[in-house]
Amino acid sequence: MKEITQEEIGRAPYPIFDILKPYAHIYDMSVRFNGRIADNRTPMPFRWVEGRVPKNLEGLHAFIEGQEGHGHYDKKHDRIVMEMDAYPVRWEGDGTEVRSGGFTILRLPDKFWGKEGLFSGYIGLKDENGVTVTSVDVWFKILGGIPTMGIAAKYFITDFDKAMAEAQGKIDDALRILRERYQAEVKKNEDMSAQTRASLSELENSIQIYKARVEQLYEKIASDDIVQRPELDKKIGDAKTELTELINNKANKAYDTVADMQHDTKLETGNTVQTLGYHSRNDGGGSVYRILDQADGFSIQLDNGKWAQQINITDNNYYGNISYSIDRDHSYHTTCYTVTIPKTDFFGEQIMPEMNYHQNWISPNAWARQYHTTLTLNGDASIRIGPGETYMNGNIISGGRIIHEADPSKTYPDRMKSLAIMADRSIREYPANGTTAQQMLNDGAKVAFTVYYPLVKNGQKSGYADTDNELSDNLRAGGRVTDHYPAMGIGEKADGTWIIIGTDGRRIDENGLTADELAQKFINAGCVNAWRMDGGGSESINYRGSKLNQNYDDNGLTDRALQWTFDIRKPTAADNGNSYAMAGTGEQKLNLFRQIMYPVNTFLLSSFAILGNRKVNNEDELNSFLDEVAWKLNESQMTQGAHLSGILTVTYQNSGIAQALGYPTMSGDFLWDYTCTAGNHNTGMFTVKNVNTHQFQAYKQFTKLQENHWSQWFATNQTVDVSGANPGSNISDFHIQRINNTIEFQCKIHADSNTWKTYITGLPLPKYDGLSLPVFGEGQNKIGFVNVDKGGKLNMRADTNDTYNFHYTYLAKNVDYDIPY
Structure with a gap:
């Protein structure tokens, strides 16, 4: 594998593909190409990483496949639709394009991606057998002279495209006159029709491109002496004036960061602006904002007193440093899900949860997709107080506001607690009984919700194991601690990191955990404190719209609709169609993981x-x-x-x-x-x-x-002794056994009556009355008759008193019989 050279890398940025986290990015490629990308086999570097670690590309090669031509963005279905003139294009490397450090250097054929129109397809890697290892959706278009590439992102309409549409109506007449007179002169000399190329330095104000083009056009007309008429000068001047006013007053603007947008004091109400990042360019926080006089929804205050309301997002809207893992605990025969939530994000901003109330009950997974959360859990722990009562919740606070107050007329189980998330994100525990929401709010709580009981305190188990088996269900809160459940809890480490641990359960392949076992999990994870949250059939752990756990209860394998959710949502999150796509991708990864996480013998x-x-x-x-x-x-x-x-x-x-x-x-x-x-x-x-x-x-x-x-x-087929038979005093050597429903017994009958007499009672009941069978006495010269009736009695008559040997087999009426335990 060749080493990468600085000449091949050139200037940043270069497209990066993260196989594990396919974040959406849009790249300005003008630092590498003008007009048309990849002309004359210009080297184009891509870098492949796995979770930010460069991927080893040994034995792999790159390929590109898609369609080139005209197309448009179908907003309703969130996809690119190619027109009839589109034609397929394909390129596949031979391995010589692979470099060290996860780079591939592509030298595509001439005009592989055109100067006009649109390319839509995907780029990927294949192994030596031609099997696709990974691929990612891409699109490419020349927008206002700027070669722009979208990776795993929605089709991007630039500010230049929007301004062009707005300005078109106002300058149409001037352009028409320009076009007619210019074309008349061009016919005199076709060699003078060479295309004009615009050179741009920044995407941040791409609408200026249009203004620059008008100015360049005017300069060319003047320098070539094509037209020198005063009236044409007037038309051009009028068009430039109108366009300048449009640019200065109505056009969109673009900024690298939110801070840059905040410092622009010229922004006015009604402007629409774009940021290419939140803290820094391409950090995943880019969005589109509308300038308002007052805050509405998620809004950011500007230095000039106005507000920027977030109305759309084109970049990734999830916290990148919240992670999860799935582990199979074979000692407990249980799948465990662990979510790690650091105290702050990459930029030092505190990660805070929120509690959301749903008047129309909704499954946490459906809500996670609608609300575009990084993490959503089933919310508050509820309890039924008294027989026949409905489930009720405790004190709930979100965003520093009281959302729900506990019913003071009810007595909650002593072990139930209210947790308050303070401004520094520390967790403070209150008794569920006797604590008001206002009290927690006065203490500085920003978020509050109810849990069933503590699991860990100061690094030690709380001692709730084996303490509640004598309690009734409505006082127990969270189920019997010694039973196995689909369990979930929240833990806090000394550095402020939160740990969420949940398990599956109530299935033949999933035991679930007891309270003691769950507490040990939190101790092993390094938590100093931990609490048992709601679990069971309500348990729902959703990461970036994908449900991790697989609970089973009266709701089957579906996600139970609930009234409360515990959510962690990035402040820059807004309506993002990619959320559903990323959730679907995440679920495919989870399903694949579940197939391979079990050992071969399970x-x-x-x-x-x-x-x-x-x-x-x-x-x-x-x-x-x-x-x-x-x-x-x-x-x-x-x-x-x-x-x-x-x-x-x-x-x-x-x-x-x-x-x-x-x-x-x-x-x-x-x-x-x-x-x-x-x-x-x-x-x-x-x-x-x-x-x-x-x-x-x-x-x-x-x-x-x-x-x-x-x-x-x-x-199996073993004979067992039969109890319950009562041989009389005239019976000796009595033995009885059964194999399944077959009864076999033998005995000696000392007959003393020439009429029918009962000698044994309590035999297993036959299905039918038995036939009267002849038996011979020990002398073989005396005869008697024996039968077993449906009442389980042996009856006999004999003309002569004697001892008769009897062996008999019959089918019992009932197959079931008592087995000694």
Whole structure:
């Protein structure tokens, strides 16, 4: 790979493609090209990075593909539409264009991108097999003589284009006269029709280009002695005067930063201006503003007392230093989502949240896309006070204003807290009971909301674990702390950084976390304080419009509509159609990540999951594994029932499984399957089958309805003793057993009646009355008759008193029978 040279890089800026964060940018390429870009194979550098780190391009090459011709921007559908005259263009490198430091130096063919019209397509990288590694949408157009490139951005109409349209009506007559007389002279000498080229230094006031062109045209007419008539001078002078007035009074202006815009004291009400950045040019905060006499919406005060109202944004409107990670905690069988929120952004501006109320309840994900937030969470923790009461909220403050006040007539659970975000962004805890919103506001709270209980205080667990199992639901606040939930909380580090941790849960592949386990997560993340927020089916963690978590509750897999949201939104954020596109891209990345984040031995399909291989070395480990599997499914809330499967390696002899199968020395691998019932998931069955010899099968039953949750091990088709039969005094050597619904028993009957007499009661009920069967006495010369009736009684009559041996098999009426637990 060649080293990049300064000659190839030339002057900044050069387009940068961030593969991980495809931010929208619009580049002024006039520092490299005049008129038409890439003529005569002029070197054009692009740089490829991954999260601001230069990408290693070894084995890759660049390509460009799209359409060249005339086109227009379809504002309704937010896309570029090419006209019928457009034709396809394509270029693909051979690897020689690749340089060190993530650079590619493209030398495109002549007129690849035209001086007129528009190019719309994409630039990307391919590997040695021609497979596309990455690509990004681009467009290119010569705007007012300035070669302009848009990367992952909406089509950009410059201030020059707008001013041209406004000025056209006023100077139309003057231009028409100019054009007619100029063309008459041009016909005399076609060689004099060479094009005029304008040289521009800054995009900041591109409308001046038009004025400069009129002046250059006048100079050429004078120097070439084409026209020297006084009336033509008057027309040109009138056109210049009108255009100058238009420029000075009505035209748009462009500034590098917001500060530059604030310092322009000549701005008047009605002006529309543009910034190319917020703190610095191309920092992602560029926007369009309307000058007003007073603030309206998001507005910035100017030095001359007027206000600049943000009306549109073309750049990225998300905080770049708020990040998230997704981790699979295999010890808890749970997916965890961690969002890191620094105290300030890249420019030292404090990152503050806001609480938003939605009269028409809305899902947090839908709101995040509409409001273009960097982060949106489900909001305030609500509680139902008393039986039959509706859920209610505590004190809520946003932007230094009281949005909602807690009902003073209600008593909140003692462990519920109100959190106040102060002006320095520190978090202050108040009791939910007895604290008013006005009190927090007087203390300096800028934002406030309610949480269920503290998780961590001063770097230690708060002690709420195992403290509420005796409380009723309406006093518990946030669920039983020892149960597994889709949990979410907010933590605070010593340096002021906030950590949001949320988990999935209530699914066969997702356990969720207890309060103690969630607290440990915050301690591991370095938090000195942390609190449990609302979770469960309401949990919704949305990053740049993409929902991270996958909760499951009565709302299924959809995002539950809520009344409150906790939002972090960049101050420069406004209506940005790219938000929806970026949200869609983010969700595609998340779905791909979820496919690869599970280990090879773990995958799921609907209500079924396979959990790879588990090895147990003793009976305690076997029983622990059974409990883990059973509770995992029975907390899953899969309404149709669910089951897990996998391989179980029993490394020791004389296990409960081996004893049930009748082979105490048996060990090795078993296929296992656990199935739980639908509805409340109160019962289930764990079955094992020897991998090498499938006739060795055993099972164990589970129930939540009694203290001993597990039955003993049984071999499939294993006979079991039957209880409840009552042989009388005339019966000896009585033995009874069953295999599934087949009953088999034998006994000796000492008959003493020649009429029908009941000798045994309490037998498992037959499906039918049994036939009367002949039996012979021990001497083989005496006969009697026996039957088992539908009432579970054995009856017999014999003409001669004697001892009769009897063996009988029948089908029981009911397949189910009691299994000892």
